[in-house]
Amino acid sequence: MRRSHEPISWSLFGAGGMLLAFIGPGLIVSTLLLAWLVQDPQALYATLHSGLQHPLVRLATLAVIALPLYHTAHRLYHGLHDLHITGPTWLLGGVFYGGATALSALCAFWLFTL
Amino acid sequence: MSDTIELAVTRYRPEQDTQPWEQRYTVPCSDDMSVLDALNYIKDALDPSLSHRWSCRMAICGSCGVMVNGEPKLSCKTFLRDYREAGVLEVRALDNLPVERDLVADISGVVEHIEAVKPWLIRHSEPPVDTAHSQTPAQMARYHAFSQCINCALCYAACPQFGRNPAFLGPAALTLAQRYNLDSRDEGSSERMPWLNAEEGVWSCTFVGYCSEVCPKDVDPASAINRGKVASDINYGVNLFRLLRGKGDA
Numbered sequence: 417m418r419r420s421h422e423p424i425s426w427s428l429f430g431a432g433g434m435l436l437a438f439i440g441p442g443l444i445v446s447t448l449l450l451a452w453l454v455q456d457p458q459a460l461y462a463t464l465h466s467g468l469q470h471p472l473v474r475l476a477t478l479a480v481i482a483l484p485l486y487h488t489a490h491r492l493y494h495g496l497h498d499l500h501i502t503g504p505t506w507l508l509g510g511v512f513y514g515g516a517t518a519l520s521a522l523c524a525f526w527l528f529t530l
Numbered sequence: 531m532s533d534t535i536e537l538a539v540t541r542y543r544p545e546q547d548t549q550p551w552e553q554r555y556t557v558p559c560s561d562d563m564s565v566l567d568a569l570n571y572i573k574d575a576l577d578p579s580l581s582h583r584w585s586c587r588m589a590i591c592g593s594c595g596v597m598v599n600g601e602p603k604l605s606c607k608t609f610l611r612d613y614r615e616a617g618v619l620e621v622r623a624l625d626n627l628p629v630e631r632d633l634v635a636d637i638s639g640v641v642e643h644i645e646a647v648k649p650w651l652i653r654h655s656e657p658p659v660d661t662a663h664s665q666t667p668a669q670m671a672r673y674h675a676f677s678q679c680i681n682c683a684l685c686y687a688a689c690p691q692f693g694r695n696p697a698f699l700g701p702a703a704l705t706l707a708q709r710y711n712l713d714s715r716d717e718g719s720s721e722r723m724p725w726l727n728a729e730e731g732v733w734s735c736t737f738v739g740y741c742s743e744v745c746p747k748d749v750d751p752a753s754a755i756n757r758g759k760v761a762s763d764i765n766y767g768v769n770l771f772r773l774l775r776g777k778g779d780a
């Protein structure tokens with residue numbers, strides 16, 4: 417029996433799902449809703465911006481964005497299979513996992529050039 | 531309250547029929563009659579040519595699995611009273627498996643998958659004759675639910691991945707592999723992991739979960755397979771570490 421390399425994508429999927437479950441709601445509140453709810457959105461931006469100056473905070477932020485991206489890509493990839501929407505593996509894999517990788521790289525670029 | 535119910539049975543007699551066809555039977559319906567009772571009534575009183583498989587009548591032997599109104603069911607554990615409203619029961623052989631005759635599905639492929647994962651205790655050393663492999667209640671609880679499988683193959687009829695790719699080991703085989711891997715008395719997980727690690731092992735499962743819904747013994751194969759994915763994931767990491775250290779593929 418040939419060993420599957422699915423554990424790589426499944427690990428990213430699992431890690432992303434776990435992160436989303438634990439801190440997804442908090443992330444939405446802090447990055448989206450608070451800006452609408454607080455009296456001084458600019459002060460909030462400044463607070464978040466200063467927090468992001470620390471490399472560890474940037475890494476953590478990258479993790480909470482990139483891992484859920486892989487989680488989503490993995491679920492969509494296998495969801496298409498379940499819906500009998502088939503295509504070449506390299507194409508679908510490229511679109512979903514490649515898309516998650518490209519968006520993660522873009523996110524990393526923005527975070528580390530802030 | 532009607533005291534009869536209609537069964538629409540999918541017949542297939544390979545020596546006579548070029549394709550399956552439907553035959554309707556009207557059978558008595560009482561609160562204590564199971565679908566198996568109805569099939570036996572047909573066989574005994576209406577049509578002795580009908581073929582169906584059964585043995586224990588008490589959800590232990592796992593022989594009498596059929597599709598009832600499109601759902602995989604043990605016919606001995608499914609009661610006519612629950613279908614009075616519908617008026618008609620459609621009964622056919624289990625989905626995703628070849629049909630031998632009428633309601634008899636060929637489960638030999640499933641049995642081969644189950645045998646492949648070596649579902650028995652593997653020991654490299656035997657204990658002295660006067661001792662036993664002792665096990666705490668906590669150690670037993672790790673695998674006990676998975677050991678309730680009766681090999682009825684309802685989970686294979688429910689599994690869309692097995693339906694599309696019969697090479698997929700499927701819910702029962704993967705659950706039994708986990709059952710023995712989690713047993714503190716077993717020493718054979720290294721012989722089962724290559725089956726779990728393969729694409730046709732745990733990684734063909736997309737966690738649809740219908741196997742666990744239809745399981746008549748509440749075994750929860752979907753949970754077993756997901757735990758198998760964690761085990762295979764760890765195994766992949768350990769193997770990668772071995773390869774990086776210049777050792778062979780485990």
